[in-house]
Amino acid sequence: MTISGTAVAGDRKLKTVSLTIDGLKVEVPEGTTVLEASVKAGIYIPTLCYHPDLEPYGGCRLCVVEIKQMRGLPTACTTPATEGMVVTTESPAINEIRRASLEMILSTHPCECLVCHRRDRCGPNDICLRSVAVDDRCVTCPSNQDCELQKVVDYLGVHELHIPRDTTPRDIDNSNPFFDFDHNRCILCARCVRTCQEITCVGAIDMANRGYNAKIAAFNDLPLFDSICRSCGECMVRCPTGALNPKEVIRSDKEVKTTCGYCGVGCSMYLGVKNGKIVGVRGDPEGPANQGRLCVKGRFGIAEFVNHQERLNMPLIRKDDKLVEASWEEALSLVAEKLGKYRGEEIAVISSAKSTNEDNYVMQKLARAVLGTNNVDHCARL
Amino acid sequence: MTNSINDISDAKCILAIGTNTTEAHPIIGMDVRQAVHRGTRLIVANPLEVGLVEDAALWLQHRPGTDVVLLMGMMKIIVDEGLADEAFIGSRCENYAEFKESLKDYPLKLVEEITGVPGEKVTEAARMYATNKPAAILYTLGITQHTHGTDNVMALANLAMLTGNIGKPGSGVNPLRGQNNVQGACDVGALPNVYPGYQSVADEKIQKKFEAAWGARLDPKPGKTLTEIIPAAHDGKIKAIYLMGENPSLSDPDGKHVREALNRLDFFVVQDIFLSETAQFADVVLPACSFAEREGTFTNTERRVQRVRKAIEPVGVSQPDWWITCQIARHMGAKGFDFESPEAIMEEIARLTPSYGGINYKRLENGGLQWPCPTEEHPGTAILHTDIFTRGKGRFMPLTYRPPAEMPDEEYPLVLTTHRSLFQFHTGTMTRKVKGLNIFKGEERVAINPEDAKSLGINDDEMVRVVSRRGDVTAKVMITEKSPKGTVAMTFHFAETPTNELTNPAYDPVAKIPEFKVSAVRVEKVKKAAVSTAR
Ligand code: SF4
Ligand code: SF4
Ligand code: SF4
Ligand code: SF4
Numbered sequence: 068m069t070i071s072g073t074a075v076a077g078d079r080k081l082k083t084v085s086l087t088i089d090g091l092k093v094e095v096p097e098g099t100t101v102l103e104a105s106v107k108a109g110i111y112i113p114t115l116c117y118h119p120d121l122e123p124y125g126g127c128r129l130c131v132v133e134i135k136q137m138r139g140l141p142t143a144c145t146t147p148a149t150e151g152m153v154v155t156t157e158s159p160a161i162n163e164i165r166r167a168s169l170e171m172i173l174s175t176h177p178c179e180c181l182v183c184h185r186r187d188r189c190g191p192n193d194i195c196l197r198s199v200a201v202d203d204r205c206v207t208c209p210s211n212q213d214c215e216l217q218k219v220v221d222y223l224g225v226h227e228l229h230i231p232r233d234t235t236p237r238d239i240d241n242s243n244p245f246f247d248f249d250h251n252r253c254i255l256c257a258r259c260v261r262t263c264q265e266i267t268c269v270g271a272i273d274m275a276n277r278g279y280n281a282k283i284a285a286f287n288d289l290p291l292f293d294s295i296c297r298s299c300g301e302c303m304v305r306c307p308t309g310a311l312n313p314k315e316v317i318r319s320d321k322e323v324k325t326t327c328g329y330c331g332v333g334c335s336m337y338l339g340v341k342n343g344k345i346v347g348v349r350g351d352p353e354g355p356a357n358q359g360r361l362c363v364k365g366r367f368g369i370a371e372f373v374n375h376q377e378r379l380n381m382p383l384i385r386k387d388d389k390l391v392e393a394s395w396e397e398a399l400s401l402v403a404e405k406l407g408k409y410r411g412e413e414i415a416v417i418s419s420a421k422s423t424n425e426d427n428y429v430m431q432k433l434a435r436a437v438l439g440t441n442n443v444d445h446c447a448r449l
Numbered sequence: 450m451t452n453s454i455n456d457i458s459d460a461k462c463i464l465a466i467g468t469n470t471t472e473a474h475p476i477i478g479m480d481v482r483q484a485v486h487r488g489t490r491l492i493v494a495n496p497l498e499v500g501l502v503e504d505a506a507l508w509l510q511h512r513p514g515t516d517v518v519l520l521m522g523m524m525k526i527i528v529d530e531g532l533a534d535e536a537f538i539g540s541r542c543e544n545y546a547e548f549k550e551s552l553k554d555y556p557l558k559l560v561e562e563i564t565g566v567p568g569e570k571v572t573e574a575a576r577m578y579a580t581n582k583p584a585a586i587l588y589t590l591g592i593t594q595h596t597h598g599t600d601n602v603m604a605l606a607n608l609a610m611l612t613g614n615i616g617k618p619g620s621g622v623n624p625l626r627g628q629n630n631v632q633g634a635c636d637v638g639a640l641p642n643v644y645p646g647y648q649s650v651a652d653e654k655i656q657k658k659f660e661a662a663w664g665a666r667l668d669p670k671p672g673k674t675l676t677e678i679i680p681a682a683h684d685g686k687i688k689a690i691y692l693m694g695e696n697p698s699l700s701d702p703d704g705k706h707v708r709e710a711l712n713r714l715d716f717f718v719v720q721d722i723f724l725s726e727t728a729q730f731a732d733v734v735l736p737a738c739s740f741a742e743r744e745g746t747f748t749n750t751e752r753r754v755q756r757v758r759k760a761i762e763p764v765g766v767s768q769p770d771w772w773i774t775c776q777i778a779r780h781m782g783a784k785g786f787d788f789e790s791p792e793a794i795m796e797e798i799a800r801l802t803p804s805y806g807g808i809n810y811k812r813l814e815n816g817g818l819q820w821p822c823p824t825e826e827h828p829g830t831a832i833l834h835t836d837i838f839t840r841g842k843g844r845f846m847p848l849t850y851r852p853p854a855e856m857p858d859e860e861y862p863l864v865l866t867t868h869r870s871l872f873q874f875h876t877g878t879m880t881r882k883v884k885g886l887n888i889f890k891g892e893e894r895v896a897i898n899p900e901d902a903k904s905l906g907i908n909d910d911e912m913v914r915v916v917s918r919r920g921d922v923t924a925k926v927m928i929t930e931k932s933p934k935g936t937v938a939m940t941f942h943f944a945e946t947p948t949n950e951l952t953n954p955a956y957d958p959v960a961k962i963p964e965f966k967v968s969a970v971r972v973e974k975v976k977k978a979a980v981s982t983a984r
Contacts, residue, residue, distance in 0.1 A: 268483055268485075323760035325758045326740075326749075327629065328629050329628075330473065330475075330627065330628065331625060331626035331749055332475070332477055333748075338741055338761075345761060363871060364871075364872070367883070368874075372882040373739045373761070377723055377724070378736075379765070380764055382734065382736060383734040385733070390731070390734060395766060395768075399773075399776050402733050402777050405689065406716070406777065408716075409715075412686065414691075415672070415681075415687050415689075416693075418639035418693055419630075419634065419693045420627075420630055420631035422693060423633070423745030423757055424754070425745045425771045425791035426774070427637045428638065428798050429771045429774045429786065430770070433783075434672075437665070437781055441641050441668055441673075442641060442687065443638075444640060445675065446701075
């Protein structure tokens with residue numbers, strides 16, 4: 068797995084280097100970047116294009132730092148930590164440069180709420196004192212309050228833009244049935260592109276055009292649905308803004324860790340729950356088989372069938388050739404009475420590759436110990 | 450899998466045979482592609498142009514059902530060119546001399562003829578697999594769903610042993626199991642010939658052990674497999690079936706025969722989360738809850754036992770399967786079914802199943818455990834056969850080519866092979882309920898080669914009838930180079946197009962797996978119905 072860079076070790080024993088970051092001595096394995104070393108030391112450096120699962124990119128230039136005996140301000144995410152390095156991650160001068168980079172990013176983003184001091188107190192239906200267009204507001208964005216861009220703006224304290232804004236409306240691609248791509252909110256950090264290249268290895272999207280026309284696009288600028296995209300949503304979960312977002316965003320009250328019920332990969336996942344319903348699924352980064360990843364079925368294909376109105380919710384018994392509702396007691400007694408009439412060769416039990424180990428265990432125990440038959444199987448062969 | 454999903458990335462060469470990994474095991478598909486990006490050589494052997502062909506260094510497009518010949522042909526080259534791992538063979542294997550002798554029956558010309566793969570490609574594949582170590586084999590139902598599936602698997606085992614590609618990281622013979630818990634269902638004894646942990650029902654000592662544990666007399670005679678149960682029901686020998694969470698009326702071969710069999714039962718109980726196509730035949734339907742509503746464990750394809758946890762309350766009065774089964778047993782007056790929780794069931798499993806002996810819910814809190822895990826101190830086993838094979842020495846098996854049970858002929862000139870889509874799952878009981886997935890793949894499309902389509906005068910998207918000796922279905926065609934000439938491919942996800950009406954129930958004599966990958970069919974244009982009959 069490359070995604071967290073953890074398995075690189077292998078047979079090589081890694082050497083370590085020690086460096087000083089903001090006066091703190093830090094020891095890290097060789098090959099660690101200055102940014103990763105800082106994160107490890109608990110020092111925050113603002114970033115937008117950086118993602119721990121992805122190769123360094125150095126695109127947003129927010130992570131610039133000062134390193135003794137190095138010219139200029141190198142980006143921490145692309146600079147390897149070396150022995151004896153002395154790093155300063157923050158100073159008024161550094162932050163000034165970061166703010167300038169951030170303003171560039173914000174100049175193509177709906178940013179009036181972003182720089183507004185009232186943002187946190189604004190509700191979706193409040194009257195905006197600055198008359199910001201509804202679509203441009205953070206409060207109408209699915210990422211609101213869960214947005215990395217907001218966090219970085221708050222951290223660097225940008226309150227106005229010193230450069231002209233480009234407010235040309237851009238496309239919204241809602242062709243995918245599970246998530247939308249709102250190019251207005253895209254900051255071109257290329258995390259999605261790199262995810263689709265490095266993690267899912269599909270390569271459905273890429274950076275198209277240059278300058279003001281730059282955008283993330285599928286081959287031939289096709290809508291995502293018509294492209295080779297596999298709809299896994301891996302790009303979406305790594306998007307730092309509201310550009311890539313599920314069609315329906317409901318924040319869960321609690322998350323329960325479990326294992327996907329579809330295929331034999333056995334992805335570990337968190338089911339998000341609100342009001343007794345499943346409202347979201349998140350890949351478990353610690354999942355041994357999936358390391359956080361999920362496919363389209365696991366990510367988008369669970370809530371709807373679990374919550375489906377056609378779920379059987381009562382036992383049914385055939386009466387006059389119709390299946391009619393019955394109580395558990397009635398159904399269980401009938402089943403027990405009927406099954407009791409057959410033994411050995413005359414009866415069979417078909418167990419299930421979808422059910423749990425415990426379900427299957429009691430099923431085969433029932434067949435063997437109670438019904439006296441080894442006629443027990445499931446669809447392993449199908 | 451003999452190895453783990455994680456160590457696919459350690460492989461220098463991957464042979465993916467009879468697997469459409471990116472569709473059926475998407476995450477493993479990503480792993481394979483990542484490995485290729487880092488320089489792993491990928492060999493794809495598949496009659497269909499599956500997704501991984503794009504990433505492959507080499508694609509062997511052999512005719513359906515000719516795997517044994519292809520693999521034996523590769524092994525002959527490995528031996529002839531001195532690429533076999535003599536040290537490994539000498540210390541770990543037996544019956545090599547006889548096996549080597551049997552390779553004489555596979556000269557390259559014959560291999561070319563039968564498989565349709567050019568000799569140079571077979572040679573290149575043999576060298577690539579034998580010289581880029583470690584090399585891993587991945588396979589799925591494309592290998593097993595044949596009347597000679599067991600031979601196919603043995604051929605793969607031969608190949609791995611011949612090159613010493615077993616028992617080391619990045620190597621192995623790795624079946625990718627299809628359904629979430631098909632591995633676990635086998636592990637805990639939902640099979641006719643073994644108790645939990647693959648302990649034979651015919652072994653007297655084992656029988657005694659389970660008789661003592663369960664307080665019941667047990668039958669030492671192996672039972673029937675699912676592929677035998679259905680015909681026995683059809684013949685009236687089996688009169689009652691209790692079925693949990695499966696949908697044989699769509700998933701089993703020769704669908705018409707299956708439905709007749711279910712209709713003939715005196716008593717049929719179905720336990721499921723939906724009123725499946727199969728449940729509609731039932732005398733009693735018991736509502737089970739989904740995996741999101743219950744506690745338990747699944748065992749994934751790499752033998753990793755992982756927890757399933759209850760996220761929401763059961764829908765309606767539905768109950769977990771284990772509870773329902775235990776209630777039935779208790780209503781029948783049976784002892785030993787008063788488990789209070791799945792955790793208590795796992796304790797009993799661990800007590801009676803050596804390979805699960807060290808597995809309990811407390812340990813599973815910290816992530817999964819890969820069996821064999823015999824004791825509570827044991828960390829689990831990521832790679833099997835590191836020092837010794839289960840049976841001691843690995844035995845080389847000489848193999849003879851057996852063609853599929855049903856070969857194309859004049860009346861049924863095409864081979865039908867079944868496959869799967871990323872966007873649907875098995876018979877669709879769950880995925881058909883998810884709107885978005887059906888937008889991606891909402892109906893069957895018969896994949897047919899442009900040449901075949903042309904000679905039949907069929908256009909893309911046209912409705913056709915696919916006919917076999919057992920039945921017929923209609924569906925739209927998709928003209929695509931991905932299907933080789935002479936072969937059509939269909940999924941079995943759609944109740945509207947029950948592909949298994951067509952498939953051949955002939956099965957492998959050992960594994961009893963039906964030959965889903967080769968049935969003889971013909972494709973006909975659907976004649977437009979005369980419009981004006983009513984007038
Ligand atoms: S992405 Fe959404 S929440 Fe984040 S800054 Fe932009 S509009 Fe606001
Ligand atoms: S869509 Fe999101 S991840 Fe992709 S470039 Fe835009 S902001 Fe970055
Ligand atoms: S959904 Fe998956 S396949 Fe599609 S663009 Fe995003 S990462 Fe790529
Ligand atoms: S998320 Fe996808 S790959 Fe993972 S277990 Fe579920 S179905 Fe399989």
